[in-house]
Amino acid sequence: MNKFLLIGGLVAATSLSTAASADMLDDIISSGTLRCAITLDFPPMGMRDENNEPAGFDVDYCNDLADALGVTAEIVDTPFPERIPALMSGRVDVGVASTSDTLERAKTVGMSIPYYAFENAVVGNEDAAMESWEDMKGKTIGATAGTYEAIWIEGQIEEWGEGELRPYQTQADVFLALSQGQIDATVSTVEVAEANVNSGNFPGLVIVDKAPMVPDYVALFTMRQEYGLLNYLDLFVNQQVRTGRYAELYAKWIGEGEPADLTIQNVYR
Amino acid sequence: MFSYTFQWNQALARLPQMLEGALVTMQVAIMSMVLGILIAIILTGFRLSGNKFLNAVAVTWIEIARNTPALFQIYMAHFGVASFGIHFSPFMSLLIGITFNNAGYLSENFRGALKAIPETQTRSARSLGMPPIMAFRTVVLPQMLRISFLPMTNQMVWAVLMTSLGVTVSMNADLYGVTQDLNALTFRTFELFAIAGVIFYIIVKVINLGARLIAARLFRY
Numbered sequence: 001m002n003k004f005l006l007i008g009g010l011v012a013a014t015s016l017s018t019a020a021s022a023d024m025l026d027d028i029i030s031s032g033t034l035r036c037a038i039t040l041d042f043p044p045m046g047m048r049d050e051n052n053e054p055a056g057f058d059v060d061y062c063n064d065l066a067d068a069l070g071v072t073a074e075i076v077d078t079p080f081p082e083r084i085p086a087l088m089s090g091r092v093d094v095g096v097a098s099t100s101d102t103l104e105r106a107k108t109v110g111m112s113i114p115y116y117a118f119e120n121a122v123v124g125n126e127d128a129a130m131e132s133w134e135d136m137k138g139k140t141i142g143a144t145a146g147t148y149e150a151i152w153i154e155g156q157i158e159e160w161g162e163g164e165l166r167p168y169q170t171q172a173d174v175f176l177a178l179s180q181g182q183i184d185a186t187v188s189t190v191e192v193a194e195a196n197v198n199s200g201n202f203p204g205l206v207i208v209d210k211a212p213m214v215p216d217y218v219a220l221f222t223m224r225q226e227y228g229l230l231n232y233l234d235l236f237v238n239q240q241v242r243t244g245r246y247a248e249l250y251a252k253w254i255g256e257g258e259p260a261d262l263t264i265q266n267v268y269r
Numbered sequence: 270m271f272s273y274t275f276q277w278n279q280a281l282a283r284l285p286q287m288l289e290g291a292l293v294t295m296q297v298a299i300m301s302m303v304l305g306i307l308i309a310i311i312l313t314g315f316r317l318s319g320n321k322f323l324n325a326v327a328v329t330w331i332e333i334a335r336n337t338p339a340l341f342q343i344y345m346a347h348f349g350v351a352s353f354g355i356h357f358s359p360f361m362s363l364l365i366g367i368t369f370n371n372a373g374y375l376s377e378n379f380r381g382a383l384k385a386i387p388e389t390q391t392r393s394a395r396s397l398g399m400p401p402i403m404a405f406r407t408v409v410l411p412q413m414l415r416i417s418f419l420p421m422t423n424q425m426v427w428a429v430l431m432t433s434l435g436v437t438v439s440m441n442a443d444l445y446g447v448t449q450d451l452n453a454l455t456f457r458t459f460e461l462f463a464i465a466g467v468i469f470y471i472i473v474k475v476i477n478l479g480a481r482l483i484a485a486r487l488f489r490y
Contacts, residue, residue: 150453
């Protein structure tokens with residue numbers, strides 16, 4: 001009798017532990033769907049095309065990841081401030097949302113190796129008559145709330161001891177305020193700056209200078225404890241680089257020029 | 270599905286900044302109420318004046334304030350008027366937006382309160398020789414404010430909660446703005462917003478309690 005109990009117990013324990021050890025990577029594969037948090041308010045990385053369908057670098061990147069996993073991709077439009085709630089409440093599996101990999105944030109979520117790197121530019125209103133990025137000193141500067149560049153310029157303003165930061169909720173609001181002259185300048189990624197200045201939607205804007213900041217490396221993110229998935233993401237990012245898909249997506253969405261070098265010297269090309 | 274380790278100390282370390290934000294929130298709410306009450310009294314006067322133009326001004330104000338989202342009103346106070354070259358700081362835009370909203374709602378409260386005061390009182394006051402303004406100020410106004418005191422408390426609570434809409438016009442000094450800034454910095458979304466929620470709750474509780482104490486003192490029959 002005792003033997004049966006023991007065996008029964010063992011079987012039960014094994015089946016339980018199997019269920020518990022299925023990690024997120026397994027869950028994604030068995031569910032057949034990869035749900036990506038993507039910010040569709042951040043062209044050219046995430047946006048909607050003329051048919052209102054999600055498009056952009058991040059969207060293609062998510063689709064590539066889903067292909068690699070052999071599942072279908074589901075794009076979940078996630079504004080910047082909602083990335084963490086979306087992940088933690090299980091609405092998405094992975095964030096492909098141009099997320100800067102700061103050490104402060106990595107205490108909360110798990111970051112992959114960088115899959116893209118932004119350079120930032122200073123865009124000014126013509127009336128502000130700025131020559132270089134240092135002319136931002138003492139001015140009213142706008143930025144998209146919660147972005148790497150907003151955090152950088154906030155620190156810079158603190159260091160200068162003068163000036164004011166206006167963190168708007170969306171990129172569009174920043175450029176609207178800038179063209180209205182409510183703010184004198186903004187710091188945004190070169191990609192976004194060029195797209196907006198050339199769009200003709202916002203008259204009176206000029207790209208003043210490059211912002212002298214460490215390139216904004218952005219990472220894929222998922223739950224911090226999901227090592228299996230995080231390992232997979234790291235390898236996937238590098239595979240994108242070494243197969244040339246990264247350069248291809250850059251050419252498709254950003255255009256001319258060279259993408260930031262994301263190779264790992266003497267290890268991975 | 271929900272697996273997350275709450276790290277309260279990470280968020281509580283930011284509590285002083287959030288409390289500073291709460292002070293700004295209170296500042297905006299109180300200023301918007303004081304201004305709102307003054308404007309509401311004027312608007313109510315406009316409606317009672319019998320002057321068609323003044324009445325139209327008051328009705329337009331009240332209709333817009335009550336029938337459009339507060340978010341829209343605040344957004345217009347920032348981006349809307351800016352297209353005419355008028356620039357308000359985020360603080361001012363938020364204050365103007367909420368004051369506009371308060372004035373509209375309070376004016377309707379006042380009108381309701383006035384209806385509850387028998388007109389015979391004004392007539393009695395007038396028959397005692399009081400000029401119209403004096404009759405209004407000493408007889409009607411105190412009763413009007415008393416009757417609409419509790420609705421005013423509601424509006425005050427509403428004003429506090431509306432300050433959270435300031436983030437849309439880049440306000441980052443109030444409680445909600447500070448919380449959102451800290452969220453971007455640390456990604457401690459749940460802890461930070463839970464703390465912000467508790468602070469909002471306490472503020473509202475204090476307002477309600479304070480209002481009850483004031484009412485008990487002022488309105489003893």
